[in-house]
Amino acid sequence: MRKNELEQTQHSRSLQVSTRTQHPLLSNLSEFSLAPPSPQNAWIIDELRRWESPPINFAKDQTPRHIEGWKTRYMEGWRILQKLAALPFAVPSCQPRREPKLIKHIEIIHTNTGHLNHKPNPLHVMEDLLRAREDGVHISTVNSILGGPADHISVGMMMTSLIFSGVGCRSDPVEEVTQIGALTIPTSSSGLGTVDILPERFKVCTKTVYERTVCKQRNAEKKKSKKMPLVQPFEVPLWASCIVPVGAITSPHTDYSGCSQLIQHIQGRKLWLCWPPTPHNLDTYLRKRLSGSIGLSTEDAIDLLQDMELLLLDEEQTCFTLPGGTIHAVVTLTPSCHIGLKLWRVEDLEVARAMSKIQLEHMNQRITLDRSTFDFCQNYFADLKGEVEYWKELERKNAEDNEKICRWISESEEMLKHIDDHLLCKQPNLGTN
Numbered sequence: 256m257r258k259n260e261l262e263q264t265q266h267s268r269s270l271q272v273s274t275r276t277q278h279p280l281l282s283n284l285s286e287f288s289l290a291p292p293s294p295q296n297a298w299i300i301d302e303l304r305r306w307e308s309p310p311i312n313f314a315k316d317q318t319p320r321h322i323e324g325w326k327t328r329y330m331e332g333w334r335i336l337q338k339l340a341a342l343p344f345a346v347p348s349c350q351p352r353r354e355p356k357l358i359k360h361i362e363i364i365h366t367n368t369g370h371l372n373h374k375p376n377p378l379h380v381m382e383d384l385l386r387a388r389e390d391g392v393h394i395s396t397v398n399s400i401l402g403g404p405a406d407h408i409s410v411g412m413m414m415t416s417l418i419f420s421g422v423g424c425r426s427d428p429v430e431e432v433t434q435i436g437a438l439t440i441p442t443s444s445s446g447l448g449t450v451d452i453l454p455e456r457f458k459v460c461t462k463t464v465y466e467r468t469v470c471k472q473r474n475a476e477k478k479k480s481k482k483m484p485l486v487q488p489f490e491v492p493l494w495a496s497c498i499v500p501v502g503a504i505t506s507p508h509t510d511y512s513g514c515s516q517l518i519q520h521i522q523g524r525k526l527w528l529c530w531p532p533t534p535h536n537l538d539t540y541l542r543k544r545l546s547g548s549i550g551l552s553t554e555d556a557i558d559l560l561q562d563m564e565l566l567l568l569d570e571e572q573t574c575f576t577l578p579g580g581t582i583h584a585v586v587t588l589t590p591s592c593h594i595g596l597k598l599w600r601v602e603d604l605e606v607a608r609a610m611s612k613i614q615l616e617h618m619n620q621r622i623t624l625d626r627s628t629f630d631f632c633q634n635y636f637a638d639l640k641g642e643v644e645y646w647k648e649l650e651r652k653n654a655e656d657n658e659k660i661c662r663w664i665s666e667s668e669e670m671l672k673h674i675d676d677h678l679l680c681k682q683p684n685l686g687t688n
């Protein structure tokens with residue numbers, strides 16, 4: 256047992272007597288852990304209560320086949336929240352309108368958007384979603400019940416799922432109960448491109464680079480604003496938004512290939528579970544993900560990964576950074592949306608290197624890869640290719656750490672030069688996986 260785990264256990268033992276009287280549900284949690292639950296985590300029980308309420312609990316006591324998937328999800332969320340509430344040590348957390356407690360890895364930039372003249376809202380996200388559809392831009396769509404991609408789903412079905420998840424299909428046994436979310440909706444000039452959300456500190460910083468896109472007015476918009484001066488194409492931060500229905504659970508994963516993300520929460524109640532990219536955590540998560548199985552479940556992550564931090568978000572528009580390589584899982588308690596912006600920072604460099612090293616080692620050890628692992632590796636290195644351009648920009652901007660960044664760029668380029676052949680010879684036979 257590591258030192259801080261030992262301290263946490265001792266600390267919770269000394270609280271044993273008061274724990275039992277703190278919250279009525281705490282006494283039922285003893286079956287989840289030998290040590291008594293920490294009263295510091297009692298706030299999670301309120302979230303468990305929410306999870307046990309409509310519309311999320313609608314499938315709990317029903318048996319029709321078409322809601323089996325929903326029921327499984329419901330039970331998974333219930334077990335996750337129970338497990339968290341039963342932990343015998345105080346989990347570092349950030350909760351609405353409370354001082355963050357013990358949070359070290361996640362950096363809270365601000366806890367609301369009171370300082371902004373124009374605030375981001377779900378309408379901006381919907382505008383961007385519709386624009387992406389009109390322009391034929393690919394967005395990642397996921398079916399949270401099946402835990403996989405849902406690329407064939409129309410925007411109409413997605414919107415229906417957002418509105419009616421958990422309430423709409425009860426009486427129609429033919430209709431599947433859907434739970435569809437969209438994960439990468441790009442900024443457009445009629446949506447989030449109209450709001451300046453980026454905190455000043457990221458605009459004027461030699462230590463950080465953020466992803467950008469050129470925002471162009473479309474012909475229809477130009478016609479509408481005939482009397483207005485013509486707006487020249489302009490560069491904006493390339494926020495990508497994410498819209499998720501009630502009751503969704505996103506399993507532990509890392510995003511991209513080492514860059515950080517700035518996340519601006521827009522609306523909804525959700526719980527983020529975050530684990531820092533320590534060597535133990537990266538190794539445990541990546542080896543499981545690369546072993547061809549379905550990956551690490553949230554429940555296993557709570558047991559196996561170290562130094563978890565929890566972030567509970569509600570209508571306060573909190574902004575925070577998710578440092579490169581952060582493993583995260585999300586439980587959504589009401590329909591919600593947020594936006595993310597990729598950031599490149601010198602402090603992410605070692606994590607980017609460690610992640611690539613594990614992926615390469617793993618690929619070298621295996622003769623063939625199954626379809627899911629092959630896609631995972633391919634996406635990882637495709638992302639890395641795009642990220643190298645931003646590392647180059649950071650290198651030009653940051654004289655102080657120039658040498659370090661240069662070394663990482665040439666390592667990445669060397670890796671990428673070999674990766675195509677390496678990956679191609681491990682490509683699974685189509686149709687067999």
Ligand SMILES: O=C(O)CCC(=O)C(=O)O
Pocket residue numbers: 497499503504505510583585586587595
């Ligand atoms: O909100 C969710 O369920 C998933 C969000 C997420 O994992 C992300 O934005 O990277």
